[in-house]
Amino acid sequence: VTEEFIWIVSWAGGLRRYNITENEWKRVPLPMDDQFELNICGQSIDSNGDSTYVFEKNELHENGVWYLRDYYLNPRDPEDDCDTLCGNHNHKAFSVLVYGDTIWVGTANGINRGIIDASADYCIDWEHYSYPTHGLSGNFVVGLALQMHKGKRIIWAATVNADDPTEQRGVSYTTNDGLSWNTALLGERVYNITAHDSLVFAATANGLWKTEDGINWARYKPAQQRIPYSTDEVLANEVYSVAFDTSDNSIWIGTGDGVAHSYDLDGLDWKIFRAEYDI
Numbered sequence: 001v002t003e004e005f006i007w008i009v010s011w012a013g014g015l016r017r018y019n020i021t022e023n024e025w026k027r028v029p030l031p032m033d034d035q036f037e038l039n040i041c042g043q044s045i046d047s048n049g050d051s052t053y054v055f056e057k058n059e060l061h062e063n064g065v066w067y068l069r070d071y072y073l074n075p076r077d078p079e080d081d082c083d084t085l086c087g088n089h090n091h092k093a094f095s096v097l098v099y100g101d102t103i104w105v106g107t108a109n110g111i112n113r114g115i116i117d118a119s120a121d122y123c124i125d126w127e128h129y130s131y132p133t134h135g136l137s138g139n140f141v142v143g144l145a146l147q148m149h150k151g152k153r154i155i156w157a158a159t160v161n162a163d164d165p166t167e168q169r170g171v172s173y174t175t176n177d178g179l180s181w182n183t184a185l186l187g188e189r190v191y192n193i194t195a196h197d198s199l200v201f202a203a204t205a206n207g208l209w210k211t212e213d214g215i216n217w218a219r220y221k222p223a224q225q226r227i228p229y230s231t232d233e234v235l236a237n238e239v240y241s242v243a244f245d246t247s248d249n250s251i252w253i254g255t256g257d258g259v260a261h262s263y264d265l266d267g268l269d270w271k272i273f274r275a276e277y278d279i
Contacts, residue, residue, distance in 0.1 A: 002098050004122065009093035012075040015105050029073060031128040033088045033109050040068070041123040089139070089162065090128065097144040097155070104155060106141025110134070111157055113178045127178060131159075131167050135181040138167035147195035153177070154214075156200060158190035171202055173214060184214055196244040199265070201251065203239040208253055208267070223253065223260035223270035232272050234260055 001007075006018040015028040031038040076087030088109065095106035103114040103124065110130030117123050131139045136159050143158035155174050161167035170186040171193065189205040202209040208220040225232040236256035243252045250263045258274035 004118075005098075007096050007098055007103070009096045009105065011094065012092055014073070014075055014091050015093045015096065027073070028124065029068060029071065030088075030090055030093065030105060030107065030112055031126050032072065033078060033086075033090050033130075035090075036128050036133075038071075038126040038128070041117045041120045041125050090130075094140070094142050095144045095157075097146055099146060104144050106144050106157055108140050108162055110136060110139050111141050111144075111172075111178070129178055129181065131162075131164060134178075135183070136172045137170040137183040137186060138162055138172075139164070143190065143192045145193045145195045145200070147197075147200060149198050154195070156193050156195060158193050158202070159183075160189065182214065184211070185209060185217060191239070192241045194242050194244050196246060196249075199244070201242045201244065203242040203253065205238050207237055208239045208242060210265075220267040223255070223262070223267065223272060225260075225272045226269045227271065234258060234270075234272060 004020060006020065008016050010016060015030055016025055017028055018025050029038065029040065072085050073091060074085060074087045075091040078086045078089060080087050090107045090109035090112070092108040093105055094108065097104040101116045101118070103116060105112045105114070110128060112126050112128050114124040114126045117125070129136065131137070136157070138159045139162040140160040141157050142160055145156040147154040147156060152175065155177070157172045159172040160169050168186050169189050171184045171190055172181050173184070174181050185202060185204070188209070190202050192203040194201050198212045200211050200214065206219065207222065209217045210220065211217045222237065223234040234255050234257045238256050239253050240256070241254035245252065248263065249265070250261060251265065253260050258272050260270040260272050262270045
C-alpha cells in the first residue's frame with residue numbers, strides 16, 4: 001500500500017493497482033518474456049520512428065483508447081497457441097514491493113524493476129531480469145524484501161526453479177538495484193523473505209534461516225515454547241511466512257502447525273498460537 005495506490009499480484013491476473021482517489025482498478029503492463037525493458041512513460045520512439053503509444057477510436061471505447069504498439073498481454077504458458085502469439089510467464093505475477101518511485105515485481109519469468117513517473121499519470125518504465133542472463137538462481141519469484149542497512153539498499157528475492165532444468169531453488173539478491181545479482185541458500189525451497197537493519201530472515205521448507213551478511217546463514221530449531229510450565233513446540237519443519245515487528249523488535253512465523261512469536265531473535269523461546277481444536 002502506498003499513498004496513491006494499493007498494488008496486488010494475482011497470478012495470471014498479473015500486476016494490478018487500485019487508485020485510492022478514483023476508486024478504480026487497472027492492469028499494469030509488464031515486459032513480455034523476450035523483453036529486457038519496457039518503456040511506457042512519455043512518447044517513446046522506436047527504431048522505425050514510430051511512437052510507442054497508438055491512439056484509436058473503436059466501438060468499445062467511444063472516446064478512444066491509447067494502447068502499446070506491438071505489445072501483447074497474455075499470461076498463458078508460452079507453449080500454448082504459440083502458432084499465433086505466445087504467452088508470457090512474465091505476465092504471471094507472484095510478488096510485489098514498492099517504495100518511493102520504485103516498484104519490484106516477481107513473476108514466473110524473473111524480476112522486474114520499475115521506475116514510477118508521478119508526473120505522467122504514474123506510468124512505469126521497466127527493466128526485466130531473468131535466469132540465466134542476469135544470475136538469478138531461478139525464474140519463479142515468490143517473495144521480495146527490501147533491506148536498508150548503513151545507508152545501503154539490498155533487494156532480496158525468494159527464487160524458485162521454473163522451466164530450465166539448470167535453475168536452482170534459493171535466494172537471489174542485488175546490492176546495486178539490479179545491475180548484478182548474487183545467490184544464497186541454494187537448494188532450499190524458500191517461501192518468504194523479510195529483512196530489518198542487518199538481519200535477513202528466510203522462511204523455507206526446512207525451517208527458518210537468518211543471516212547478517214548474506215553469505216553465512218544459520219537455521220533455527222523448530223519453535224519451542226519455554227514459558228513457565230509449558231513444553232509446547234511446533235511439530236512441523238516447514239516455515240511458510242516470516243515477519244519482523246519493528247514496534248518491539250520481535251519476529252513472527254507461520255508454519256504448518258500454527259503461528260509462533262518470539263522476542264528472542266535467536267529463537268530460544270516462542271509463544272505458539274493455534275486454532276481451537278478438540279484434542
